[in-house]
Amino acid sequence: MADNELPVDQVATMDLNDDAVQRHQFSDRVLIKSILTRPDGGAGLAGRQVRVGGWVKTGREQGKGSFAFLEVNDGSCPANLQVIVDKDVADLGQLVPTGTCVYVEGMLKNPPEGTKQKIELRVQKVVDVGMVDPAKYPIPKTKLTLEFLRDRIPFRPRTNTIAAVARIRNALAYATHTFLQKQGFLYIHTPIITTSDCEGAGEMFQVTTLISDADKLEKELIKNPPPSEADIEAAKLVIKEKGEAVAKLKSDKAGREAISASVTELTKAKENLAKLEERSKLKPGIPQKDGKIDYTQDFFARQAFLTVSGQLQVETYACAVSNVYTFGPTFRAEHSHTSRHLAEFWMVEPEMAFSDLKSSRKYTILAESKKRLYELHDDMNCAEAYVKFMCDWLLDHCFDDMEFMAKNYDKSCINRLRMVASTPFERITYTEAVELLEVAVKEGKHFENKVEWGIDLASEHERYLTEVKFQKPVIVYNYPKGIKAFYMRLNDDLKTVAAMDVLVPKVGELIGGSQREERYDVIKSRIEDMGLPLEPYEWYLDLRRFGTVKHSGFGLGFERMILFATGIDNIRDVIPFPRYPGRADL
Numbered sequence: 001m002a003d004n005e006l007p008v009d010q011v012a013t014m015d016l017n018d019d020a021v022q023r024h025q026f027s028d029r030v031l032i033k034s035i036l037t038r039p040d041g042g043a044g045l046a047g048r049q050v051r052v053g054g055w056v057k058t059g060r061e062q063g064k065g066s067f068a069f070l071e072v073n074d075g076s077c078p079a080n081l082q083v084i085v086d087k088d089v090a091d092l093g094q095l096v097p098t099g100t101c102v103y104v105e106g107m108l109k110n111p112p113e114g115t116k117q118k119i120e121l122r123v124q125k126v127v128d129v130g131m132v133d134p135a136k137y138p139i140p141k142t143k144l145t146l147e148f149l150r151d152r153i154p155f156r157p158r159t160n161t162i163a164a165v166a167r168i169r170n171a172l173a174y175a176t177h178t179f180l181q182k183q184g185f186l187y188i189h190t191p192i193i194t195t196s197d198c199e200g201a202g203e204m205f206q207v208t209t210l211i212s213d214a215d216k217l218e219k220e221l222i223k224n225p226p227p228s229e230a231d232i233e234a235a236k237l238v239i240k241e242k243g244e245a246v247a248k249l250k251s252d253k254a255g256r257e258a259i260s261a262s263v264t265e266l267t268k269a270k271e272n273l274a275k276l277e278e279r280s281k282l283k284p285g286i287p288q289k290d291g292k293i294d295y296t297q298d299f300f301a302r303q304a305f306l307t308v309s310g311q312l313q314v315e316t317y318a319c320a321v322s323n324v325y326t327f328g329p330t331f332r333a334e335h336s337h338t339s340r341h342l343a344e345f346w347m348v349e350p351e352m353a354f355s356d357l358k359s360s361r362k363y364t365i366l367a368e369s370k371k372r373l374y375e376l377h378d379d380m381n382c383a384e385a386y387v388k389f390m391c392d393w394l395l396d397h398c399f400d401d402m403e404f405m406a407k408n409y410d411k412s413c414i415n416r417l418r419m420v421a422s423t424p425f426e427r428i429t430y431t432e433a434v435e436l437l438e439v440a441v442k443e444g445k446h447f448e449n450k451v452e453w454g455i456d457l458a459s460e461h462e463r464y465l466t467e468v469k470f471q472k473p474v475i476v477y478n479y480p481k482g483i484k485a486f487y488m489r490l491n492d493d494l495k496t497v498a499a500m501d502v503l504v505p506k507v508g509e510l511i512g513g514s515q516r517e518e519r520y521d522v523i524k525s526r527i528e529d530m531g532l533p534l535e536p537y538e539w540y541l542d543l544r545r546f547g548t549v550k551h552s553g554f555g556l557g558f559e560r561m562i563l564f565a566t567g568i569d570n571i572r573d574v575i576p577f578p579r580y581p582g583r584a585d586l
């Protein structure tokens with residue numbers, strides 16, 4: 001790596017004796033981050049000639065219009081660079097509206113004593129301007145509600161909040177790959193289009209070309225109507241005539257050439273009839289067979305959907321190359337309008353061969369540079385170590401953005417990251433969890449949803465456990481089999497499965513995972529018991545028929561992790577392009 005190619009996240013720790021500016025490698029400018037996030041706030045760069053580009057957050061003309069102050073942000077860090085332009089250099093009126101793009105060159109200077117910033121840029125040349133008409137700019141003011149911004153998706157990233165969320169999201173993705181790659185996991189790209197329903201819950205978006213094909217056909221048939229019965233009868237008559245002509249020539253012992261020409265005509269007439277008959281079968285609308293939609297006519301010659309989870313497919317790789325993960329978009333066609341659900345969301349799904357949910361081995365994991373002894377619950381340990389790694393990562397790499405979140409959204413978000421990074425997660429069985437909830441009810445706690453063994457824990461129950469009872473992350477494991485998916489391993493009690501959910505303060509369920517059922521007979525009867533058809537899962541059963549292995553994994557809802565980290569309330573604000581019932585902008 002060349003000297004001037006410091007990874008962006010290391011710029012802040014660079015050697016201050018080196019007062020050269022860090023030129024961006026692929027554009028003729030300096031990232032504002034590399035000026036402002038130095039430990040000296042950029043002061044040591046005074047006297048340096050730089051080019052910067054960015055968007056004006058706020059701008060104002062001063063000194064009776066003789067110069068302008070611009071707060072410029074290029075997204076590389078939350079802080080703005082103060083830029084000063086004299087009226088001789090540019091038309092100041094064009095530069096000051098919020099949202100204007102400026103690409104300027106000048107000299108970095110130390111501002112006068114008593115000002116809050118450590119460095120500012122005096123512009124000598126305006127290289128380029130992307131103007132804004134303030135009367136028409138979609139987000140003219142600086143303080144806007146997140147709800148208002150959801151109607152301005154293309155311009156949301158220009159706001160401090162959405163840009164900070166983008167940096168935090170990016171850091172969490174980087175942390176995810178770093179953590180898993182370090183542990184030797186292979187990143188596997190599982191399909192977006194799938195023909196198996198992982199969760200067996202039927203909340204899938206269908207992928208089909210039948211509707212657009214039907215639309216096209218309908219238009220085509222209007223332009224070019226199908227043959228009528230009479231057309232077909234006429235074509236049949238032509239064949240009859242041509243056939244008779246051939247027969248006549250033959251009986252007249254006509255020449256070979258004449259007969260062959262006549263046979264050619266007969267063949268053409270037959271082909272014509274075949275075509276007409278084929279077209280006469282074309283019917284507008286979705287193709288049907290035996291009163292049902294005929295999916296053999298669909299693009300994939302079968303029903304297909306958007307994936308709800310990459311788990312089943314990634315298991316084929318876990319059962320071959322042992323440690324794998326998938327990280328991609330997943331889709332659920334749930335009509336839920338909550339602040340915790342999206343129709344399109346991202347999931348990180350590690351899957352590990354030779355690992356179970358709970359075994360008695362002893363194991364050490366590193367957290368916050370301190371070695372601690374854990375009882376090995378492979379799947380739980382991996383989930384816990386991963387969450388802790390992400391918390392540490394944000395504290396180390398995104399502290400300025402986290403400070404912004406603490407100031408504007410959630411005072412406790414930094415402490416929450418510290419607490420989670422350093423506190424062992426509580427681990428309780430589902431049965432213990434229900435008992436604790438029952439005790440809470442006896443002591444007067446009111447829940448909307450009834451508490452009894454066998455229920456699926458509701459969000460209020462999960463949050464009580466993590467926020468009130470333990471005040472730290474809680475892993476609940478060994479759930480009743482009746483409320484969990486078919487692929488989870490049946491425990492010896494035959495009542496529960498080796499499933500686990502990681503519950504965290506602020507969001508409740510962050511992770512759901514399990515040891516997978518590796519025994520052929522057991523999983524087959526689980527699929528049958530749940531009333532699911534066997535045929536679509538035959539390939540999955542094959543993994544148990546041939547070279548089966550104990551394995552486990554989990555799924556982390558990536559947006560939930562961002563909610564947890566930032567303290568933002570609505571999941572629609574932590575994904576760049578939210579999709580939810582009634583909305584899919586852009």
Ligand SMILES: NC(=O)C[C@H](N)C(=O)O
Pocket residue numbers: 198199308309311349350512513514553554555556
């Ligand atoms: N990979 C996982 O275990 C996640 C699980 N399939 C889910 O969708 O919740």
